[in-house]
Amino acid sequence: MSTLKPRAAALAALLIGFAPASIAADSPGLGKPGLDKPGLGKPGLGKPISDADIKGWNITVLPDGTNLPPGSGTAAEGAKIFAQKCAGCHGEGAKGGSSRTLVGAPSLTAAGIEAEKTIGNFWADPTTLFDYIRRAMPWPQPRTLTNEEVYALCAYVFALNKFIGENEVMDAQSLPKVKLPNRGNFIIKFPDKI
Secondary structure, three states: OOOHHHHHHHHHHHHHHHHHHHHHHHOOOOOOOOOOOOOOOOOOOOOOOOHHHHHHHOOOOOOOOOOOOOOEEEHHHHHHHHHHHOHHHHOHHHOOOOOOOOOOOOOOOOOHHHOOOOOOOOOOOHHHHHHHHHHHOOOOOOOOOOHHHHHHHHHHHHHHOOOOOOOOEEEOOOHHHOOOOOOOOOOOOOHHHO
């Protein structure tokens, strides 16, 4: 049996045993009950976060469109942006490259769990696409797209999948109304939390 695990456990216990005493000496009240109450001493780490700080990071868009920002875009605008910022990974016409395809609706049941999941066969809510693009794309420079660019990219991908017409404008009112084929097929685990 290796002596590595018992040695690691002993070292951890030793460090835990000494750490609070050395930290407490520099931080009155640390490690004592009621630390979070004013006047009892705090470790002096960080600062309270303001509503303005939270607002910059709270960009979640809900399925009903809650929190969609102002702006709009069309598929024609999205095609140009896609060619510049997305085709390198998702391929020409969003048909796949080093990253997954964004168009088409292959069967989810024929291949079982390994079936390729696309916006056309798996995604339930159109707002998820907006939220994901705004939050995570383009790789490796997430959160660099404007709201108008994100709306345009959504319009482009939706038009490629024939969910909307090529001339339809996507904005905070129209985007949540796009009907994806898998809408309503997900079971929400905690519906009361939404």
